[in-house]
Structures are given as structure tokens and as C-alpha cells.
Amino acid sequence: MGYYLQNTFDHDAVSFRLINDYPSRPGKGIRPALCLAACGLLGGNILNALNTATTIEFLHNAFLIKDDLVDGSVYRRHDVTLNRKYGFELAMNTGDALNVLGMTPLFDNLKELGVQKSLQIIREIHRMAAKSVEGQCMELSWVKSNKLDLTPDDYYLMAERKTCWYTCITPCRTGAIIGARSIKASDLESITGFARSIGLGFQIRDDVLNLVASFENYGKEINGDIREGKRTLMLIHLLRSCSDDERDRIGRKLSKSRMKKTNEEVEFIRRAMDRYGSIDASIRVAQGFGSRARKTLERSGWAKEARWKEFFIELTGYLVEREM
Numbered sequence: 001m002g003y004y005l006q007n008t009f010d011h012d013a014v015s016f017r018l019i020n021d022y023p024s025r026p027g028k029g030i031r032p033a034l035c036l037a038a039c040g041l042l043g044g045n046i047l048n049a050l051n052t053a054t055t056i057e058f059l060h061n062a063f064l065i066k067d068d069l070v071d072g073s074v075y076r077r078h079d080v081t082l083n084r085k086y087g088f089e090l091a092m093n094t095g096d097a098l099n100v101l102g103m104t105p106l107f108d109n110l111k112e113l114g115v116q117k118s119l120q121i122i123r124e125i126h127r128m129a130a131k132s133v134e135g136q137c138m139e140l141s142w143v144k145s146n147k148l149d150l151t152p153d154d155y156y157l158m159a160e161r162k163t164c165w166y167t168c169i170t171p172c173r174t175g176a177i178i179g180a181r182s183i184k185a186s187d188l189e190s191i192t193g194f195a196r197s198i199g200l201g202f203q204i205r206d207d208v209l210n211l212v213a214s215f216e217n218y219g220k221e222i223n224g225d226i227r228e229g230k231r232t233l234m235l236i237h238l239l240r241s242c243s244d245d246e247r248d249r250i251g252r253k254l255s256k257s258r259m260k261k262t263n264e265e266v267e268f269i270r271r272a273m274d275r276y277g278s279i280d281a282s283i284r285v286a287q288g289f290g291s292r293a294r295k296t297l298e299r300s301g302w303a304k305e306a307r308w309k310e311f312f313i314e315l316t317g318y319l320v321e322r323e324m
Helices: 002-006 014-024 031-040 045-071 084-085 086-142 154-180 187-212 225-229 234-243 245-254 262-275 278-299 308-322
Strands: none
Touching: 002 014, 014 045, 014 084, 014 086, 031 187, 031 308, 045 084, 045 086, 045 154, 084 086, 084 225, 086 154, 154 187, 154 234, 187 225, 187 234, 187 278, 187 308, 225 262, 234 245, 234 262, 234 278, 245 262, 262 278, 262 308, 278 308
């Protein structure tokens, strides 16, 4: 990423400092790692996937900035969010710059992958962006309309679109396309199902950590999802488990904007989740998705390289059990 930043922006310019802010903070690097590993898994040279992995990470950081702006978030990766640090206008401009900059490495794919694969990767990235926008719109509309009658399947569909496609599915699909000499449509769909399970387990675990982790480990505001009114699997479980009177009371608290929710109201919802076992139930669901992903991988015919197969098995366990 540094290569593209340094070759596009003056190192001493304000724009460089802003655009480099989120990418330079400590992160997990899950998305580029999945892209590179999927390339290796299907027998390819992982160096051929570096450009695509870089694009995916650039776009991830752009999405984070937009998420923080929309949610009014305070912390990201153990520091204040870009909007809190530099203001709304500069944060918005930085997100746009990362989106544009993120497409640059895809042009360099032409000389390494050829026209056909390069265009296929671009189509995959385009599909990912469309899915992510759909998922974000779903979630925001639920909060705006204060929807209280969602089901777990509603959540899975939203999370698949908002999170799975850009976090796991597209990194795995693009890596597989790059790594394989040619890939059957059925194998690509199997990889999609595998990555969807990883992504859902990852997102549910992330939602759980927002409630139970420490700031030191998590790096973001604890209970922030409740304050923002996000329809996590835990909240959906709570709303489907509690009495009608409790649901009405919770609904009134959720209808308030982030700034108008009191600490007491947030704590009321959080304690209700404990009382109805919503967190433990969601942890079991995340673990179930992790188990499903491992079974898909073990039965697959497309996982050719044993060391990368083992990497995916270990990473799947980490993503659904992690503490940070």
C-alpha cells in the first residue's frame, strides 16, 4: 500500500498523512491474507495476487471511514476515528481518495495476469462493492425505521452482503481465480459458500466482542452497536425472546439517536441480553458457521495445497473465537 501512496501523493502533503492514517494503524490484515492464501490454496504463486490484495485492503479502509462517518463512531483501531480527529469534511474526502487509489493496483494486474483474468478480477470487485452497498442500506434502513421484527435469516442476509462479500467472499474468489489455471463455476460457488460461512462467523464474533471485550483488546467503543441501534444477532435474539412489554420498552430506547441514548438505556438493553442468553446463543451460532466452513474445506476438491489448507483451518478457528 505504501508504494501506491508514495507514488501518488507527496509524502509531506496533508493528503498523504490523512490517507495513510487508517492503513498505518495496527490491523489484522484478514482480507489481503485471505486473497493471498486462496491463490496459494489453488496452486498459484501468491505474489501474483499482491495487487488485488492491495486493492481489497485500500477499499476496506475506505469502507471503514464511511462506516465511522455514518455511525458517528468515536474509536477505530485504538485511536479516535478520522472524523473525530480531522473533521467530517476531511474524513469524507479521505474515504473518496482511498476508493480511487484502491483501483490503481488493478491496472498493474494487466501485465502479470493478462487481460482476461484482470477483467474478471475487476468484475469481482465491482460485484463486491454493489453487495456491500446493498447490505449497508439494509442495516441503516432497519435502524432508521426502528425495525423490531427481524429474524436471524434477515441478519444473515444483511451480514452476507455488508460484510461477507468484501471481507471473505471476494478475497477468496479473486485469489482462487488468480491461483488456478482455470476454475470451474461449481468450484467457485463452493468457495463462495465456504467464505460466506467464515464471514458470518467473523461478523457475529465481532458483534459479540463489541459487548464483552475490553477497549484495550477491541480498539473500539464497547456497547457501541447498542448505542447506534444496530440490529445484531444478539439484539434480534433478545427481541424475539422477551415479553411484549419488554420489547416495547426496548423499542422506545432503540428509537432514540445515538447522541440521545443515555448510558442507563444502553446498559438496560445490555443486561437484558445477558438475562435472555442472547450473547451465548450467538456465540454458538458463530461457532457453527466456523464448523461448517471447515467441513466445506475438508471435503473440497479445489483445496490443492496442504499448507494453505491448514492455514485456512487455523484462521477459521481464530476468526470465530478471537478475543480482539
